[in-house]
Amino acid sequence: MSSSVTVQPDPSPVARNPIFDELDFPADPDNLYLQTVATMLDAANRINLKHRVQVILAQPKNEIMVHFPVRIDDGHYQLFKGYRVQHNNALGPYKGGIRYHENVHLDDVKSLALLMTMKCSLVRVPYGGGKGGVKCNPRAISEGELQRVTRRFCSAIMNMIGPELDIPAPDVGSNAQIMAWFADTYMMSNESKDANSGLRVVTGKPVEFGGSLGREKATGQGVVDTLVELLPEVGLKVQGMRVSVLGFGNVGSWAARILHDMGAKIIAVADHTGAIRDDMGINAHALTEYCIEHGGLKGYRGDAISNDEFYQTPVDVLIPAALEQMITDREAKLIDAKVIAEGANAPTTPAGDRVLTERGIEVIPAILANAGGVTVSYFEWVQNKTSTQWDIQQVDRELNRHMVMAARRTVLARQQHKVDLRTAAYIAALDHIGKAYNVRGIFP
Numbered sequence: 001m002s003s004s005v006t007v008q009p010d011p012s013p014v015a016r017n018p019i020f021d022e023l024d025f026p027a028d029p030d031n032l033y034l035q036t037v038a039t040m041l042d043a044a045n046r047i048n049l050k051h052r053v054q055v056i057l058a059q060p061k062n063e064i065m066v067h068f069p070v071r072i073d074d075g076h077y078q079l080f081k082g083y084r085v086q087h088n089n090a091l092g093p094y095k096g097g098i099r100y101h102e103n104v105h106l107d108d109v110k111s112l113a114l115l116m117t118m119k120c121s122l123v124r125v126p127y128g129g130g131k132g133g134v135k136c137n138p139r140a141i142s143e144g145e146l147q148r149v150t151r152r153f154c155s156a157i158m159n160m161i162g163p164e165l166d167i168p169a170p171d172v173g174s175n176a177q178i179m180a181w182f183a184d185t186y187m188m189s190n191e192s193k194d195a196n197s198g199l200r201v202v203t204g205k206p207v208e209f210g211g212s213l214g215r216e217k218a219t220g221q222g223v224v225d226t227l228v229e230l231l232p233e234v235g236l237k238v239q240g241m242r243v244s245v246l247g248f249g250n251v252g253s254w255a256a257r258i259l260h261d262m263g264a265k266i267i268a269v270a271d272h273t274g275a276i277r278d279d280m281g282i283n284a285h286a287l288t289e290y291c292i293e294h295g296g297l298k299g300y301r302g303d304a305i306s307n308d309e310f311y312q313t314p315v316d317v318l319i320p321a322a323l324e325q326m327i328t329d330r331e332a333k334l335i336d337a338k339v340i341a342e343g344a345n346a347p348t349t350p351a352g353d354r355v356l357t358e359r360g361i362e363v364i365p366a367i368l369a370n371a372g373g374v375t376v377s378y379f380e381w382v383q384n385k386t387s388t389q390w391d392i393q394q395v396d397r398e399l400n401r402h403m404v405m406a407a408r409r410t411v412l413a414r415q416q417h418k419v420d421l422r423t424a425a426y427i428a429a430l431d432h433i434g435k436a437y438n439v440r441g442i443f444p
């Protein structure tokens with residue numbers, strides 16, 4: 001007879017909320033949407049946000065799913081799937097990026113849309129939250145195919161978005177060129193209306209075509225602005241600070257380049273091709289050029305290390321700037337950092353968060369740390385609307401003001417409610433949305 005050992009399962013890190021039952025949510029604790037809503041509702045309960053507002057925020061207003069055919073270079077047609085989720089517009093038009101990735105999934109897009117609602121509220125830009133995605137691998141298709149996918153996706157959702165209704169932007173796998181094709185398609189299709197207002201149907205455009213100076217680096221700059229504001233709280237200073245970066249695309253490479261120029265040392269970097277470490281400091285500018293040329297950091301000088309070794313590298317600050325749910329309880333146990341500044345959206349799972357808290361590692365949450373992108377997107381939209389062009393000093397100054405104020409709002413909420421920074425950031429965001437609902441009421 002074999003003896004069996006009973007292993008006690010880890011208690012679910014996702015607190016079950018009565019609203020989950022009311023809205024018939026699935027019980028999967030690994031589901032990103034469930035995790036995101038649970039965090040939001042926990043903060044909402046702490047400020048006694050009205051139940052009706054909690055229910056509204058627990059589901060997006062609209063979930064749009066489209067399928068559209070695109071001609072592939074070899075002549076055949078392929079059907080693509082696209083999403084646009086419009087989470088909430090109590091504070092202004094829906095706003096959020098469009099992701100091009102082979103694993104894009106409705107629940108992930110819903111989570112990212114909810115995060116956008118929180119982020120816009122926290123930095124006080126007059127937008128709601130939205131997010132989109134196209135299920136494709138942009139690295140595996142030609143430029144012509146990418147352009148046709150973009151134009152067809154734009155035309156598929158065109159009647160449900162607009163410069164005063166829902167304003168997309170770049171995200172993982174999309175960029176300024178894709179935004180230019182998107183805006184051009186929208187403008188050409190709406191020529192009989194006000195063609196020029198169509199320009200601001202998307203932000204993150206190239207500077208030659210209505211883009212804002214400073215938009216490309218904005219999210220990385222916002223990560224740095226937030227860090228600089230909060231570092232004294234944890235007794236660190238930028239000069240000589242040791243930093244590791246997970247994901248070296250737009251957000252990761254810009255944060256690294258700006259920190260490098262301010263005197264910090266980039267010790268370790270990881271991306272989808274591998275990880276490297278150099279205790280003398282990695283030149284973030286040279287690494288960026290290398291990644292653009294080679295499609296990733298693999299082969300760059302420095303010691304190639306494993307993923308586990310990357311997390312174990314002793315640093316002051318770790319900046320996750322890749323995808324969601326990368327820091328689980330497993331990675332959280334390996335991390336040797338004092339602070340985590342979330343450049344990526346939802347990089348830490350609730351189980352990971354719990355371990356980081358137990359270990360005394362401070363987490364600057366995504367809705368604060370990476371809000372610089374949407375902030376400068378708002379500046380771009382304002383410039384388009386007023387036919388003006390701000391200089392880079394004005395963009396940087398206004399961005400810094402928004403980031404510093406959002407960081408202070410978060411710290412204040414932490415002091416008032418005795419919570420961690422993540423809960424505090426949600427509280428500061430939800431408090432603002434709750435006030436808007438109080439004065440607006442609920443239609444009719």
Ligand code: NAD
Binds near residue numbers: 170322345
């Ligand atoms: P990007 O496509 O420019 O870069 C993504 C990076 O992640 C790449 O370096 C890629 O190699 C790396 N990566 C992918 N899979 C990985 C894996 N399994 N392991 C390690 N690295 C991996 O994307 P981005 O625009 O820099 O966005 C990164 C994150 O920041 C996303 O969560 C995005 O939603 C968020 N974000 C972006 C912006 C923006 O303005 N671009 C704004 C706010 C938040």
